[in-house]
Amino acid sequence: MQAAITRLAVLVILLVNQTLITFGWNPLPFSEEQVYEGVSAVATVAVAVWAWWKNNNVTKKAQHNEKFLKDRGMK
Secondary structure, three states: OHHHHHHHHHHHHHHHHHHHHHOOOOOOOOOHHHHHHHHHHHHHHHHHHHHHHHHOOOOHHHHHHHHHHHHOOOO
């Protein structure tokens, strides 16, 4: 999934770059490889934070629900 998101983001950036070139504006000063690396790094961090958040009881409500389940022997 992360690779698909990265490819989509790179495609969007490249389309914007091509549109800028078409209208005579300066293109983005990045190579395709640099864009891919940057988007990939951002996607990796975002997925890591999301996975950590999803698998841990970060909010007060989640902590309360976890305690409730443990008290009832459901977890």
